[in-house]
Amino acid sequence: MANILVVDDERSMREFFKILLHKEGYKAYTTANINEAREIFSQEPIDLIITDIRMPSGSGFDLLENIREENPHIPIILITAFTEPNDALRAMKNGAFDYISKPFNIEEIKSVVKSALQKSNCSAPRMVTSHFPEIIGESREMQKIFDIISRVAPTPANILIHGESGTGKELVARAIQQKSLVAQKAFIPITCSAIPEELMESELFGHVKGAFTGAITAKTGLFAEANGGTVFLDEIGELPLHIQIKLLRVLQEREIKPVGGNQIQSIQVRIIAATNRVLEEEIRAGRFREDLFYRLAVVPIRVPPLRERKSDIPLLAQHFLKKYSRLLGKKVQEISSYGLEVLMKYEFPGNVRELENIIERAVALESSNIILPENLNFSAPNILREERARDNSRGFQALSCEEELFDLGLENIMTRLEKNLLQHTLKKTNNSKIRAAELLQISFRSLRYKIKKYKIEPAE
Structure with a gap:
């Protein structure tokens, strides 16, 4: 009750x-x-x-x-x-x-x-009840991921995280490290696409002095720095084939050899890799080694795109709202109900990273204590425009199907269309006249006048 x-x-x-x-x-x-x-x-x-x-x-x-x-x-x-x-x-x-x-x-x-x-x-939004405070989500899809993390984190198994860009693959990798038996050891993130190909081997495995032009001192590689801990290889699909061969040897032999050196160093590292590519397709195209894939994907984890877990959007939006209100020195407390509806209908091609960007800019622009749709619109201009275009398209499509309307004359046609649009909008906003006026871009007084004029009853 x-x-x-x-x-x-x-x-x-x-x-x-x-x-x-x-x-x-x-x-x-x-x-x-x-x-x-x-x-x-x-x-x-x-x-x-x-x-x-x-x-x-x-x-x-x-x-x-x-x-x-x-x-x-x-x-x-x-x-x-x-x-x-x-x-x-x-x-x-x-x-x-x-x-x-x-x-x-x-x-x-x-x-x-x-x-x-x-x-x-x-x-x-409710409080996050998972044991992974850095990962925001209560959807069924995220609960499955939390369960996998809890089961595989204490083991030394290599893990391949795959999902679209912006879904939070590194957060999953860090959660695995934090729940592992080597949580106090190093966690070294490496973005494979960010390292020039000619320097890749040296960055990963180190080099000795004089190994190549410019190698005036010896260098310890990232794998050696992570010894005893975890290496996170982000964008693993970008790794050149000749480096893939060397990485495969590391996984098989648990040892590395610096560029230009003869000494072999034994290491114990857990490897977590991530990719936004479909590696099976890369294997068929000859761009990724099949044997390396199976070494990396002992436990595969798929992070779903935000459009597949939309029930997490209010929770994520509130999390980012608090974060950027604090960082930007604002007192923005919430998102308007219609603003949240707009976010829930958007497909988020950039996933969680895009949502964070939208909220950050909306907080920066907002002058009141609540985020209004126009500031979400500024942050992601396609959202409201696409929504209104769909509504207008449906309205005129319905009109074009009723050819007998044209016998009524332009004034009567426009009257019927306006009434239908008002009824549709009130139903869409659950009879909230404030949000209906906002969506139709008319004043509240004008909306009340039109509702009375057309004797529109509350929508079911």
Whole structure:
């Protein structure tokens, strides 16, 4: 049973909400005083707040700002009998779920309350419960990875991590190291594509003095530095074939020989490799050795792209929000509900790295305490444009299928199209007029006028 706090100075309104919410299966707390509302909120597990804006004890906006400082995820619905042009914009900027004018329709209230509670349950990020604090995710796909890490980390088996760029393969490698029996030893990350081919062997295995022009001193290779610990070979698919042969020998013999030297050094290192390529295809193309592949992929781990674990997006977004609010000295506390919807519909070709970049830039641009869609749009301009293009395409496609409409004349055609678009948008936003106006790029007052003009009922 959800607990709903109603704040209104009119006794009749408090009684109305108490009866209505009780019939809908909710428990209602009511008060006419802003300070008492704060006390109730601090003492009771409130799931939703419905508050009037203008009251003798204070403004509903003050309550909104105060509550969202304590709990940025609780939905708050503002109601008023005195509509002002800037109130809806202020409500949106301060994170209100919706803004409703009196007198209102009972079905509308029921629908908005239901939507607000559903949105709260779906979008409020939860604490990460895994034993891998650096890896953010609670989806089924990530739970499988956590299970594999826990089982293979204590063993010396070589591991091949594969997945698209930006999915967090190095984080998985570091988690394996941290849970291994050599957690206190060195972890040496090596990006294979970043080392020039002519220097690759020297960087990996070292060289003796005078081994080649410019080798004025001896150099210890990265494998020797990692002795007893872990070497992480990122972008292993970029490794030249002649270096692949030498790496294979290291894996088979557990020994290295510096360039130009005769002394062989025994080493004990665990190798974790990662790639965004399909190595089986590289083998067929002759660019990767099959015997090396099987030596590396004793335990393969696939890190899924973000589009396959979208349920982790709210958690990741909140993590990056806190990170960059702190680093950039901002007080941004959350992402607007529609902003989060936009992120959930995006495919993220750049995966988690792209999401982090979007949130970082949005925090840098945001001047309020909540990230609004226009700043997400600036960070990733394709997101909103593609979403609106899909909606417009569907609308005109539907219109073109009804040739008899053209007998009605242009004015009637445009009227029908506008009404259909309004109904579709309200359904899409779960009857949130604030978010519908935002999506349609019209003022809140204009939206209310059109809803009344076309007698549009709340969407199911």
